[in-house]
Amino acid sequence: MVWWRRAVNWIRIPCSHAHRLLSERMDRPIEGGERWRLWLHLRICEMCSRFERQIDLMRSAVRRLGQ
Numbered sequence: 918m919v920w921w922r923r924a925v926n927w928i929r930i931p932c933s934h935a936h937r938l939l940s941e942r943m944d945r946p947i948e949g950g951e952r953w954r955l956w957l958h959l960r961i962c963e964m965c966s967r968f969e970r971q972i973d974l975m976r977s978a979v980r981r982l983g984q
């Protein structure tokens with residue numbers, strides 16, 4: 918059974934990649950596969966989901982300053 922291994926490898930991204938995607942998401946929307954891999958990673962990785970919350974807080978703070 919190789920196909921599911923390949924699927925798992927495709928789905929799994931390292932935390933560093935997730936962090937990069939999260940920062941990029943501030944400037945541009947992430948598309949397709951990357952977006953879903955990030956979503957999945959955030960579901961299974963506590964550290965990155967915490968990082969996402971921090972980024973969201975930061976982003977709303979910046980938005981408030983910009984108004």
Ligand SMILES: [Zn+2]
Nearest residue numbers: 932935962965
């Ligand atoms: Zn992670």
